[in-house]
Amino acid sequence: MFAILSREEIAPRFHRFVVRAPEIARKHRPGQFVIVMPDEHGERIPLTIAHADAAAGTITLVVQEVGKTTMAMGRMNGGDGFVSVVGPLGTPTHIERLGTVICVGGGAGIAPMLPIAAGMKAVGNRILTILGGRTHELVILRDEMAAVSDEVFLTTDDGSLGRKGLVTHALADLVAERGKPDLVVAIGPAVMMKAVAELTRPMGIKTWASLNSIMVDGTGMCGACRVAVGGQTKFVCVDGPEFDAHEVDFDLLVKRLRMYLPEEQAARERYLEQCRCHGEGGHHG
Amino acid sequence: MAEPINGVPELPKPERMKIPRHPMPAQDPHARNRNFDEVATGYAPETALAEAQRCLQCANPPCVKGCPVGIDIPAFIDLLRQGDVAGALVKLKETNTLPAICGRVCPQEEQCEVVCVVAKRGEPVAIGRLERFVADWEREHSQVSVPELASPTGMKVAVVGSGPAGLACAAELARAGHAVTIFEALHKPGGVLVYGIPQFRLPKEIVTYEIDALHAMGVEIRGDFVIGKTATVHELFWEFGYDAVFLGTGAGLPYFLGIPGENYIGVLSANEFLTRVNLMKAYDFPRHDTPVRPGRRVAVVGSGNVAMDCLRTAKRLGAEEVICVYRRTRNESPARKEELEHAEEEGIDFRWLSAPLAIRGNAEGFVTAMQIQRMELGEPDASGRRRPVPVPGSEYDIAVDTVVVAIGQGPNPLATRSTPGLALNRHGNIVADPETLQTSIPGVFAGGDIVTGAATVILAMGAGKQAARGINTWLEKLKAGEVEKPRLE
Ligand SMILES: Cc1cc2nc3c(=O)[nH]c(=O)nc-3n(C[C@H](O)[C@H](O)[C@H](O)COP(=O)(O)OP(=O)(O)OC[C@H]3O[C@@H](n4cnc5c(N)ncnc54)[C@H](O)[C@@H]3O)c2cc1C
Ligand SMILES: Cc1cc2nc3c(=O)[nH]c(=O)nc-3n(C[C@H](O)[C@H](O)[C@H](O)COP(=O)(O)OP(=O)(O)OC[C@H]3O[C@@H](n4cnc5c(N)ncnc54)[C@H](O)[C@@H]3O)c2cc1C
Ligand code: SF4
Ligand code: SF4
Ligand code: FES
Numbered sequence: 001m002f003a004i005l006s007r008e009e010i011a012p013r014f015h016r017f018v019v020r021a022p023e024i025a026r027k028h029r030p031g032q033f034v035i036v037m038p039d040e041h042g043e044r045i046p047l048t049i050a051h052a053d054a055a056a057g058t059i060t061l062v063v064q065e066v067g068k069t070t071m072a073m074g075r076m077n078g079g080d081g082f083v084s085v086v087g088p089l090g091t092p093t094h095i096e097r098l099g100t101v102i103c104v105g106g107g108a109g110i111a112p113m114l115p116i117a118a119g120m121k122a123v124g125n126r127i128l129t130i131l132g133g134r135t136h137e138l139v140i141l142r143d144e145m146a147a148v149s150d151e152v153f154l155t156t157d158d159g160s161l162g163r164k165g166l167v168t169h170a171l172a173d174l175v176a177e178r179g180k181p182d183l184v185v186a187i188g189p190a191v192m193m194k195a196v197a198e199l200t201r202p203m204g205i206k207t208w209a210s211l212n213s214i215m216v217d218g219t220g221m222c223g224a225c226r227v228a229v230g231g232q233t234k235f236v237c238v239d240g241p242e243f244d245a246h247e248v249d250f251d252l253l254v255k256r257l258r259m260y261l262p263e264e265q266a267a268r269e270r271y272l273e274q275c276r277c278h279g280e281g282g283h284h285g
Numbered sequence: 286m287a288e289p290i291n292g293v294p295e296l297p298k299p300e301r302m303k304i305p306r307h308p309m310p311a312q313d314p315h316a317r318n319r320n321f322d323e324v325a326t327g328y329a330p331e332t333a334l335a336e337a338q339r340c341l342q343c344a345n346p347p348c349v350k351g352c353p354v355g356i357d358i359p360a361f362i363d364l365l366r367q368g369d370v371a372g373a374l375v376k377l378k379e380t381n382t383l384p385a386i387c388g389r390v391c392p393q394e395e396q397c398e399v400v401c402v403v404a405k406r407g408e409p410v411a412i413g414r415l416e417r418f419v420a421d422w423e424r425e426h427s428q429v430s431v432p433e434l435a436s437p438t439g440m441k442v443a444v445v446g447s448g449p450a451g452l453a454c455a456a457e458l459a460r461a462g463h464a465v466t467i468f469e470a471l472h473k474p475g476g477v478l479v480y481g482i483p484q485f486r487l488p489k490e491i492v493t494y495e496i497d498a499l500h501a502m503g504v505e506i507r508g509d510f511v512i513g514k515t516a517t518v519h520e521l522f523w524e525f526g527y528d529a530v531f532l533g534t535g536a537g538l539p540y541f542l543g544i545p546g547e548n549y550i551g552v553l554s555a556n557e558f559l560t561r562v563n564l565m566k567a568y569d570f571p572r573h574d575t576p577v578r579p580g581r582r583v584a585v586v587g588s589g590n591v592a593m594d595c596l597r598t599a600k601r602l603g604a605e606e607v608i609c610v611y612r613r614t615r616n617e618s619p620a621r622k623e624e625l626e627h628a629e630e631e632g633i634d635f636r637w638l639s640a641p642l643a644i645r646g647n648a649e650g651f652v653t654a655m656q657i658q659r660m661e662l663g664e665p666d667a668s669g670r671r672r673p674v675p676v677p678g679s680e681y682d683i684a685v686d687t688v689v690v691a692i693g694q695g696p697n698p699l700a701t702r703s704t705p706g707l708a709l710n711r712h713g714n715i716v717a718d719p720e721t722l723q724t725s726i727p728g729v730f731a732g733g734d735i736v737t738g739a740a741t742v743i744l745a746m747g748a749g750k751q752a753a754r755g756i757n758t759w760l761e762k763l764k765a766g767e768v769e770k771p772r773l774e
Contacts, residue, residue: 023510027515041566041573041574042574068574069574084508085509086470086509086511087514088514216560216575217470219470219537219697219699220697220698221537221556221560221697222539222556222557222560223539224553226541228548233548252650256548256650258550258649259551259578260576263576266571267571270571
């Protein structure tokens, strides 16, 4: 059992967990993730390690409620535990001093961005950060990202925070104003990463994306996470999760993410139904 | 306490030779292809005793040589005939740590039974079924007995991987008095026994029982621990304080076909399909959270044991049509005969001499069809089997919504790639000394599928035991100061 030391709702439906996992904390490098199975009957889901404290023996996870598993996790608390947490998995980000790095984070993708931006900053890169979300509440971890960035630019679809529009608009303007950066890192919904890749490709700006494919084991054993990169099949869990965004077949990724949509919907509805029966349905609407 | 089974007196040889082989009772094919209960239900005590009579107690028994671990087959069968089931189990366990499992899944028809003397005139003694009977009877009727352990040696061994190789190695080492920890990447121990081989062939309770026995012997099992990620082999020696390491990481890397359309939604590796169903219990969705798409028309590519498991699983999940696509004929099928027959009885549609050419999908990315090329048998190839060659112009499509690829697995590279200095062959398997199973790194041993490539449970188990002997010798030398733990960084 991996003890949950705390859970805090940092934005609507975004939860920050601090979990005891000393061995994972000790080995963690930016870009890596864990596979969590919350309970005995649970599913194994991948979550990025947003922060690791080797001395305290803890890892921090930031989880967005999107379906049954993440909703149920949102009701767990300090004192509870996850039956299974395994990692740190995936190939760590290649951290090196390049010059200027633009970090583009959207929604839950801001959490995985945090350790990467921090790592890139620590070796002396200039970090320009663009964070976006549908509305102001969903632009998470603003202070944490500001602490590891030289400048932060915010966008929301509804204009409730920062500039109204998409992160790609902000990125296009930033590049026009300041010139080409040495690297763009994009993490967020697949459609967002695709849009960033389409924008930077003609400009010849090196761009990485961190892919969020469906996973089971996370150790290269099942192939559920496979994606096409540069025409070749790659396993996100061992070859990634980061890839050259200009080589990734995002359309395939988006399609493959829809594989279990009917089952996921059924599980979510069934779960909400159960919650309502227990008289606690209000929160999830 | 075990209920007594009354033994039967030995019949004269000519009479023994007249007894026909006893069939294995099994669930009705049309009932079982809708449930996940075990297909073969096991011998009743009377049947087991009658079958035991059939063994001629050969003075120079060829069956023992046919068994990869050399079980004293006539001895255990004779004890069973006398009604000493406990004694028979002890006899089995002298060489085979996992008889309830091997009795079920060994390819007996090409190992112990194929060479049985009785087979010359009729059907061989049902050695595997008797082995299973003995192990099941003892499990169901007596308490877990902890074998005698040698006094603690103060030495610590890390066993990586909890498949049959790791389990057998750990049991041997614990018996020798060493402190043993098994490190397993998945959350549940058992390797292929839990994530691969389905419930209807190997009930998971049996694996759990063997794991419990290991716990009772003081073996520590740490799931959720990936060697190469959570810790390296070097760290096992120098930070965790282990004195020897055994690598039993198996052949878990799925191969894909390399044909167009392979990443369409609905194309799964056998590993993914079986792991979802067996390890994650997707057949019990939504009580368990992991989904699996049962599919209405399912094609499984390949015809080995893994393919049979996928075909039969798909049928049980409710698929209307389940098709086996294999480029050679039934004669070349590498599956166990029994599994092939069971699959046929359960209504699987076998398309022999058929090779997949491409997978087709719709605009949303879902699989809709598979293009198949008819084959015919040509000249024998390197393996001695006649090579399938395409029949020109014979391509046709079959409509399917799910494709499971079961064409083999390679070595999982996580542990090997993170261990500098570990010699591998060109396939990525670990090279180990045939006697001691020590690798190119002193103190690091390896066995099972990670060394041989995908093989069998009994071979992996045998390798685990063999490595334990090598490790014992290593630990003695280490204690005597004749060798040193390796530095890998
Ligand atoms: C390497 C990696 C790192 C990730 N890091 C984070 C993170 O730090 N924070 C966070 O909130 N989310 C993260 N995710 C996504 C997270 O795993 C999914 O949101 C989660 O699995 C959804 O489970 P669910 O049951 O709640 O929703 P479901 O109802 O199962 O699914 C909702 C949506 O999530 C996607 N999804 C379903 N199962 C998986 C799966 N096993 N893996 C990935 N996506 C899936 C589906 O496309 C679906 O549209 C990461 C994914 C990957 C691959
Ligand atoms: C579907 C299927 C059906 C089969 N049917 C039969 C049959 O009927 N009869 C038969 O004799 N054989 C059968 N086999 C083959 C047999 O199961 C294998 O030969 C045997 O399990 C090999 O044992 P092993 O201990 O070497 O490896 P495995 O059983 O593969 O176990 C290896 C274990 O190591 C773990 N591991 C891997 N890497 C790491 C790491 N880096 N850190 C920690 N842990 C790690 C894995 O998670 C796994 O649990 C079948 C195989 C499959 C897949
Ligand atoms: S272990 Fe396998 S090969 Fe050996 S006797 Fe038993 S069934 Fe036969
Ligand atoms: S070869 Fe057959 S008859 Fe002879 S001892 Fe072995 S099982 Fe018995
Ligand atoms: S998640 Fe199974 S291979 Fe990547």
